[in-house]
Amino acid sequence: MSLISNLKPGGKFGVPSTESRDPIGFLVAGLNRLAQSDLIDKVGLRRQTEQVVFNVTRTGFKTMTNASRTFAKAGKKGQPGARPAKARSTGVFDLTPTEDEQMLVDLVGEFAEEVVRPAAAEADAACAAPEPLLKASLEIGLPILGLPESLGGVSEERSAMAGTLVAEALAKGDMGLAVATLAPGSVATAIGLWGTDQQQQTYLPAFTADAVPAAALALNEPTVLFDVLSPAATAVRSGDGYVLNGVKSLVARGDSAELFIVGASLDGKPVLFLVESSTEGLSIEGDPAMGVRAATMTKLLLEDVKVPGEAVLGETDGSTYTDCVRLSRLAWCALSLGTAQAVLDYVTPYVKEREAFGEPIAHRQSVAFMVANIAIELQAMRLLTYRAASRAAAGKDFSREVALARRICAEKGMQIGNDGVQLLGGHGFVKEHPVERWYRDLRAIGIMEGTVLV
Template structure:
């Protein structure tokens, strides 16, 4: 392994307090945490034994949500904060910074050494292995969107770092990447739009050693679902709200302790914080065609009563619109990473597969198809990175995210299909991972929520 060793003893995660405040500190901290852990070595020897096989997920279940922890209402006694936007560089340059590049190296190694070997078993089990989730915590993924003032490891807004990490993890497996990034999506949402009281109450749990499972729930099981036309409703009742509805594609819903729920309030889509112990919540298994390793489920809300302090963000839809766009940007990043995995696998296959005495890559029809895949992956990456850089600077991202999502949806599915086609009969069997990647890539155009950068 080529992980960077701990720089010095003392300080948080092996760094001095001054170093953790430096911009590069969060990347070094992540490297150190993974380097000091024996998870990768241990899992490499007994991957199959550590598969978290949820037979109830395969066979279906209906149960109350996890009892969960009691989030401390006093929480951290520091003032609330918002992540600061990065200063513009003055030139059009999408080259990752040194700290972003270092963080990507860690995520890439994690994806190759842990996510990729565990992907097939997790897809079959419809659940992520505990070791994968533990490794995500070891490298500090839940704290990427949390300001340093609130215990996180970020000095400034870093949608670009989140995008790069999501892409790197998806190269290992999209489903496991979603499962690993889901708690961080909730933490990021609270950091961006939470009140001071909400940040003090919930964020300490996401920056400690015992990070709760959490889910950002926007999608609903409706034909041609529109994220801005929600069937789930919230109505004012006394000094609080009552939520009713059904949410789908809820990541690790059976074990989640905190939900960010999107609901219609007086005709405007709005976000609410709902703890798993609230009365009226129930979870139902919802295994899907793709992204199966994320343990997707449905969340039933029947007369769920929450306090006035459960409202996350504003009531005019501004925070919600930004949430949807940043979530779609995250899915674009996942599409880029998975599409790159397809391309890498196909290139090796067509060069090694022989027919009529020569590699099939010598045939123009095959070579041109692979070349088109490479062009499309680069186009997807360029538009996604451009949107992420605008989000990092705090600029309006509506148009940039829309363009990126349209291209990633269309070309991502095309790349997945071409990967299956180029492998012929091998593309139809589970011996090769392209059939799983094809199923995952089809999720990009229909998934809403779950992840956030």
Template sequence: MSIMNSLRPGGRHGLSSRETRDPIGLAVAAVNRLAQSEIIDRVGLRRQTEQVVYSTTRNGFRVATAAGRQFARAGRRRAGTRPTSARSSGVFDLTPTEDETMLLEVVRELADELLRPAAAAADDACAAPQEVLAAAQEVGLPGLGVPEALGGIMEERSAMAGTLVAEALAKGDMGLAVAALAPGAVATALGLWGTEEQQQTYLPAFTGASDGQSVPVAALTIAEPTVLFDPFALATTALRDGDGFVLDGVKSAVVRGADAELFVVAAMLDGTPALFLVESGAAGLEVEADPSMGIRAAGLSRLHLTGVRVGADALLGDTDGEAYRECVRLSRLAWCALAVGTGQAVLDYVKDYVNGREAFGEPISHRQSVAFMVADIAIEVQAMRLLTWKAASRATRGEDFAREVGLARQLCAEKGMRIGLDGVQLLGGHGFVKEHPVERWYRDLRAVGVMEGAVMI
């Protein structure tokens, strides 16, 4: 693997001492381990026909959530460690840093060599191959948003790095990207808003400091199965009961819900949306399949909460809604990055197709209508990317990015669907069949405008 091998010369982990101190340099040191891994040689090209979520998708059963690991409770409830924001130079520059570029190259290779070949089978099976998920864990994706002080790989908060990673993974496959990034969304939430007790209880499992166990399957659950869902008007409720809370409601689009060991659940508390940590196996939790048009490889489920009792220490963040608002914005930013990556995949594919497909003795790209449609896709992808990167850069510096992420989401939702549709149109009859991946990308891109939660930068 040429890119990863090129990272080896030099200091510890193949990095210079300067790069080892830098937050993204630490990430590259972590992801460089993939070069020695046998996982790439065992990439899951086989069909996953016995997955729990796939079985429930076919049969519609509701089952109790999985009994997850026992998280060791810490004893202190002080405010947790928070990642610092990057310093602003005052210059409008969205060029990735040298270290972000190095990280991006590694993730691109992961997407090209693992995600893209496994995508079709994973879409059919409604489940991500374990080999792909293990590779994502091995390159350190769950800890990308966790502060270095808590065992993670970042010293300063870098929404820009997370955006670049999500975009690169989605170019391989959006569904597999969502499945790979979902645990990191929960870990990032704990790093941003968790108390010291919550961080010490849960984060070691995500950062590899928990007896060599695999990273827990975890899900950020905001969406609900309602028409015109508003994330700030939740039907799921949290009622105070003694020294804890009782949760009731239904959450939809829960990534790998049948296997999840930890959920971050959004619910209304005293008329204000808030976030709660809920461990799998809790009484009153049930999961059923949530069959979807797109991102099927993420194994989406519905989570039913019926009188689920949690302690006072389950509240994640504040009760005035500020943490929840930031969570929604960071989640929407992640979906924008996923849309950009998938849109780029469509563009690259249709360019080669129209140049190689001939009609009446010449490539169909010589037809003006075809050329203009491809040009429009290129313009729209670049516009989506610039708006998304601008929002990510402001989030990285700790500045208000509500306006920027709102603009990015509007553009990515509208133009993303258009890019998927035009990609199918450009392939003609080939765009309708599963022999070509464009029909899957079209289905995935339609998720951008309706999904909330699941992933977070």
């Protein structure tokens, strides 16, 4: 019997009850509603979804950005916004997930297994996530996991650790679909961490309502020797506001996004700007990549885009931008863990069942050692990533920890993907098996900047 089908209702779907305001209770309620609906049967390969698949090619489309929503200004101008409390620390070096965090992993993991994994191959081929899957991710509360209760979210304290676990669990289903479902919540989390009262009251109510807007974090740029901390996109002061120019690449779901967080250089410092999709001068182009294709990667073109002075998110000295980059790198490390775990779980039974010369290939030392090495490297990746996440949640400096985590996840994650293909031999090269897709996705870890954060 499925775990999901045994869940008890926890309140109105999409609005946790007063008896269960924690992320676990919220997800239990959401997954219970999801299990009773027909969404699972509509997603992925179980039934062809009724949607207009926009198949992205390098020159396949260019369009103005989505302008269907107007965010009404609200809140007190210039006043600091609400901030999530720091996670409590026991002072003990223990990275074991708490009971609640483990339950969170189990619940999201089941969603990834039953909904995300079956839809992955088709979504990768179409360069688009199925609409029912995106709606299901909203219904289980992914966009507000990083928001404190005072802003309509479900967190009582900073959720970097919980966010890391969620990203890992989703990526075990598929990295591309994980990025597609996490992108809106990443923008909401950023506004919760650094937004002013006016910014929070203007934008966050949309993320806690039923019609959650698609949103994107745009830091990548298509330039040679790109340095995320020195963006080529520029912001110039003009009257009471700013004028933005530049190109941002690998922007998830940019074709449908209604709000962007854009990184640009202001007076030589990297700064984040909130840019609504209806702003004049924005346009979108397809930007498909080798991997993470289900996230519908696009280019965001900014041509004399005028934004008001209150569009600046956080500080203008580069500190907020740097924190954003670090939290984004932490998210990509978490995504690499889930995908690498999927590789390990797939190749282990394969090498035990696949026979050559009258015996399973797992009996060969070279094969057994390769599988063991995947497990060893994965555990090292997980240890460093969890360490960085725990320090981030506690509000401590985690720059060293996330740098180490990103280095090992980028290097060893790619190696794990390559070894997975190698272990399957000819089967690793064909789309009949998912390992070739995981290999392509894992190569993104050392390249991607922004897009998601925890």
